[in-house]
Amino acid sequence: MTLKSRTKITALLKDGAVGSDVTAKGWVRTRRGNKNVAFIALNDGSTIHNIQVVADVAVFGDDFLKRITTGACIRVDGKLVESPGAQQPVEIQAKDIEIYGEADPAQYPLQKKGHSLEFLREIAHLRPRTNTFGAVLRIRHAMAYAIHKFYNDKGFVYLHTPLITASDAEGAGAMFRVTTLDMDNPPRAEDGKVNYDEDFFGKEAHLTVSGQLEGELGALALSEVYTFGPTFRAENSNTPRHLAEFWMIEPEIAFYDINDNMDLAEEFLKYLINYALEHCADDLEFLNKMWDKELIERLKLVAKTKFERLTYTKAIEILEKVDAKWEFPVYWGVDLHSEHERYLVEKHFKKPVILTDYPNEIKAFYMKQNDDGKTVRAMDVLFPKIGEIIGGSQREENLEKLTQRMEKMNIPTDEMWWYLETRRFGTAPHSGFGLGFERLLLFVTGMTNIRDVIPFPRTPNSCEF
């Protein structure tokens, strides 16, 4: 017997042999009973379900059992027996109990009753012990695994792109500075500005907002790559859909055009949803029951529905015909607002929508320019409830067109020399997209606030834990 010797509760409940001696370890959810017998609901995070431990008061004593309160951590040795109770197939008849750690009920903030998600955010160090966050975090893990499995099975190479970057040209948002300079007394150049020549990297550095540009470097050598890592945005965004630190998946593929790109995005999302339905059924049922009565139905529907694909121009035509009072007027060239996207997805098509060929004025410099001179080969995947879940494009592989566009948009081509060399040497048509991991999890779990699908959320004015 070593300390780690135990049977996980998920295994006990699924295929534990009745009559066998078992050891379970975990945290107490509730204890109830009378003067003869105590019932302890024990959970070790391996499943949404608890195992019921039955302890005779005559064996363990009232004083000992009273120390086993909600939140305490215990080891239980006992016999796995069929349960007379209707709500569980088996239970442990305890022979020996060791208390690893008590949890003073007068001070322990979690109770067996429900808490608000807002309150649980204030105790993010303890909220993984709740049913809801246990379920969300297990699903988060399953989705991370499924992402790697999906791309690995397709022969993609997992490319590790840097988190620290000296390039601030992605234009995807405000960045966090990385520096080792003394902020109280930084070195100054003659013009009075901070002299970053003396900083750690000899130049200004920031946390990345996207691994895409480096992803393209990988794709133009390994053909099919993906990144999966944290990204950082210093935007002052206070919404249920934004984080300052979030995870992103960015496949980048040579010899894919925008249609291949859309096919991949749709197959990818459906794969992940089906994976969750297949492997996280218990947790999804719990979330369906507690938070979102239509969750499983919605997941199944999206998994089998063909996404609607149409151009930005067609979408504008549809929206212009709608007899609705838009807060923001609709006309060709306008960047679509969430009210417009929501209308298309939730009212008009009632299914996921992929919009393509946006006006070049509102899209990033690296997107492939169409022959009409007005639009680029962008594609955004819009999901019900979430809005934009994926943004991607076919990339501009023509050096001259790319350089012209960058100059027009005031993007320093000299700093981006390494990016442009891929177009100079053996350029290739290629495409890619970015999926916000937490946005995906919002959809899969039915949670409505992005702070509740990441263990330790980072948002403006919030960096606790």
Place this chain on the structure above:
RNA sequence: UCCUCAUUAGCUCAGUUGGUUAGAGCACCUGACUGUUAAUCAGGGGGUCCUAGGUUCAAGUCCUAGAUGAGGAGCCA
């Protein structure tokens, strides 16, 4: 960052047109109960009504400012 709403017991909330000593459920403590299922039953303790000003004979309630949180918007993934 803008707009709106909220902040009352450890938690979730009620609190009427401003009016006596601010309530409930759960949690906690004590007791009861021969197998419970967010156990149940009886009793008990627990409050700087977010903070600072102001109006008023009187403020949890009205006004001003601030803090914190949430929803919507913008930005985006």
